[in-house]
Amino acid sequence: MISIDNVSKHYGSFQVLTDCTTQVKKGEVIVVCGPSGSGKSTLIKCVNGLEPFQAGAITVDGISVGDPKTNLSKLRSRVGMVFQHFELFPHMSITDNLSIAQEKVLGRSKDEARAKGLKLLERVGLKAHAEKFPGQLSGGQQQRVAIARALCMDPICMLFDEPTSALDPEMINEVLDVMVELAQEGMTMMCVTHEMGFARKVANRVIFMDKGLIVEDDSKDAFFGAPRSERARQFLAKILQH
């Protein structure tokens, strides 16, 4: 479904990604972790072309992301993305947040978009809040709306960039529960997260990045059992202490 081949990216002389290679098969859940500044966000943003890259190739569902002839907007409309800071549109009601791209990008009718939005809002347990504005919801609720907004587009895969790291601890689980359910239903997912409980529960593979390199790309059991690199061992020891 997603194939990343020798991707490199630099800002001026600063190398952010170096020869990153990995694959995500249909229905797989991949967790990406690593220290701050290691390039996790950059890598995941390269997948839907939000960040350009200078070398290598990425294909999503057989479509090349780096090819200038690719209709990136169309590709992005099929790849869901969830951000650390939710990025709901604060000037629109929850209903409008859910329907705007369905109408303007997919060309669905207002009624169809609304109905779909309500269905997904119900799925993340927030149907009662349909007419509120994002500012009136808690962080956890906003992130669940953001997931519903992405799902409204019927994505072929989902990208998550630290979806719980801006949340108060008591709200993390309500978001993880939605993500676990999604994974169990067979959604293809690439998640940047340090929630190792989530990784243990649903991940097929764990990728560990450091300084722009993919240092480990292993099955969940191998990764948690005995990480190959010293850096990953230290990293795991540190975050599992918490």
Next chain:
Amino acid sequence: MYDFDWSSIPGALPFLWDGMKISLEITVTAVIFGIVWGTLLAMLRLSPVKPLAWFAAGYVNLFRSIPLVMVLLWFFLIVPQLLRSFFNLDPNTDVRLTSAMIGFALFESAYYSEIIRAGIQSVPKGQVAAASALGMSYSQAMRLVVLPQAFRNMVPLLLTQAIVLFQDTSLVYMSALADFFGAAYKVGDRDGRLVELLLFAGVVYFLICFAASQLVRRYQKKLNAHVAH
């Protein structure tokens, strides 16, 4: 002691009111045109296409570096001729009002574009990323996500600029156009009561602008409360 005599004002009120209508007409067209053209300029200036950005930057800097009086003077000298020859108008058609409107609109759009550019930049980058991630094109992201938020934040500044503009419209008196200030001046001159008429005009300008800025402040408070929410 100077003997005030206000008796010429009541009879002149209809004429003054006509002047006020001209002042308001110029203000409103310049605000509307200024915001539309200013938004375009702001978007050009933020565009990755360098020549477009340069054009917008040049336009804005040019108009912001020339005194308004001079811009208007040029417009009163040149634009009437242009309009006449361009639209084949009768030489006696009065195009001073149109010239004034065009002059103010072009001048003000430079200021509006700076306000709008700051407004666009005040919207977090993540909003564009989220809109793009949903498959929106750049122009859809601008139109549906960025500009509505930018304008909501900018309304107080845009209105404050409109108040300044309303005061500046008094400069058209130099083309002998009877805006509110010009009308007051004419009446005062005719009746030899310039001091009274100019005092009266000053009080009216003050009341309108003061009331308008109070409204802007009220709106600003409401906006802040909403954002803090």
